[in-house]
Amino acid sequence: MNYPLYEYSLCIALPLMIFFGVYFLLAPTPDRAIFANYLRSRRIMGIAILLLAANYAVHFFFGIRFHNVNAAILMNLSTYFLCYWLFSSALTTLLDRFYVTGRRFAFHLAAWMLFTLLSAFILLGLHGGPTQKAGLTVMAAWLVCYGIWLARRLIRAYRRAVRLFADTHSDDIGAYIRWLSIFTYWAVIFGVGCGLLTFLPDRYVFVWILSSVPFYIYLFHCYQSYLLFYERVEHAMESEIASEDEILSDAGTEPEPEPEMPSHLTEIAGKIREWIAADGYLHPGLTIKELADTLHTNRTYLSGYIKATYDLSFRDWVTDLRLEYAKRSMLRHPEQNIAEIAEISGFVSPSHFTRIFKEKEGVSPSGWRRSRLENDPIS
Template sequence: MNHPLYGYSLCAALALMLFFGIYFLTARTPDKPIFSNYLRSRRIMGVALLVLAANYLVHLLCELRFSHPDQAIFLNLSTYYLSAWLFSSALTSLLDRNYLCRNRFLRHILGWLLFTGVSAVVLLLMPAGIPQFIGLLIMAIWFFVYAFRLARRLVRTYRKAVRIVDDFHSDHIAAYIRWLSIFTYWAVVYGVGCGVLTFLPKRYVFLWVLSSIPFYIYLFCSYMNYLLFYEQVERILESEMECKPDTNLPDSEDTAPIGHLTIPPKLTLWLNGHGFTQPGLTIEELAEELGTNRTYLADYIKTTYHTSFREWITMLRLEYAKSMLVKHPEQTVSWISEASGFLSQSHFTRIFTEKESCTPARWRKLKD
């Protein structure tokens, strides 16, 4: 190995990616049907990691980056195109189990084969110089447009999932899937960075390899942590899917206000009884208590309060907590947080500080 830093960095990254990929493919999940989608997503991600590991292995054994740069670029283009699709499919299907289908799979595989074929023509058959440079530029634009479309689709799916959980649960369940958004933007930045690092002097190529290590460690840890919260998120998404085809709901626009008329008097009684302090409250539970339909209730909240169910409940809990801080100076912030319906004092303190620009304890002192 004539480039020790490059070789050592490849060995470190390759070992991690092989471990992560094999673990994703073989590790067990809870023996419940609801985890089937999580398992499918994790296996797709495992395949993506092993594809990238194979790329690293070829670079390690053959030193293509230094001996045959055109072949190295061709290998990277083909690998990254396929990996982009696998990464996007794995993450998008976590939030939309209907995303993966036969037609979409075939369309993207054919696109990858076409991209690989054109790349081979540009790098291996076209003469070096301006023609090849233009061809490479076209291939780079093609890849980045494709990757951008995949990332945009994933971000749209993520935002839709956030709206669903915020309209369903009183707690900040969307925080459990925030890692998907972080990873998507990180992947875009990392992909652009890899393109820039490709043109660094050869002695600095190891930086490109080392930059992948924290990227994949974050992915692995996020997948493992999400296993703890997946069931809760998936049940909300399943509930939304089951709610959509409800044929018992009237279709006429004139009937929605009639449904709304039954909500205010019952909701007033519920508010006076501080029902919003119930921990883990969902819109289904509230709709059942009010004797109405979940769809009507969600529409009423959005129309009346111009906010999501979660934000509305959070606002009610914060106002209740503020009154409790003043009325019960002998009680601790932790006690008031629990009495107001917040699942943890840390979450209550963070939300309170964001709204009032000071902690609950300091706010209480200022009111004394």
């Protein structure tokens, strides 16, 4: 093994992981009850990172890899299995405060103990040969499948939350939790990669150590950034996501069937036309509950009507209305800049308006206005 490269990689990764783990455990958050779930999630993540740091420390200070390769592999496998559960629990908790329960904790703890005992028997009880290789293959497959299963639950919870936000909020609340999806896929690749690298020759060990550095830096950055938006997301979740069963019990990710529509569809349609004519959709932070209260109707029926009539989620429907208003404003008031147009049209920021506009029209707002005014100038 290239000892200096191995040791230098540990010297880089270990201090960072200790810092991140301790920070996640002890750093303060705003002293308000709504941040309790964020703090719980961050502490679970801190414990996971410190467990991995302890693993690195054993490698660094005791050189277990050089004295007993099988013992090092056993320690790695056991640590990864436990940390898979902790990582997924920390992230899923951000989407569902009821996720971590005593029953679920006992199940995963028992699974970890069984996995560790079987791995110990294969690595330390068997002495080479095809039987040990077959056993290690089974344990590696178990670890990979376990990680993918946990990630699938997290992705389902994420998609469920995004879908609910799209159906109930005009602003793109789902954008604030998009990092959870990105990090989950990265975590699967990283976790599976680390598990496989455990079995590779010694000269490649430094790869999984160095690969952890950008991984944990990104995680730290995401948690810090999410703190700025967490309160808004949590408020939305409090009203839209009632329990873990509602989030995670679905067999798939398809929306639930809409309820039957009431007989007074004509009345709802008329109220919506009046609301659109009065530019009610320009109200920032509009929710479907607020609209239902304004129209004096049930929000479930209102959501079903919007989907049935426009084939759009509530957010996409409101966004289309705002975009059309923005287009009219850009042509009627060419002296106004894009930031002013975005504000009066109900968008949360000029950058958000520009991004949505380019997605819909294939061109920037300023480019669209310039082209339209050149071809059809308004006096």
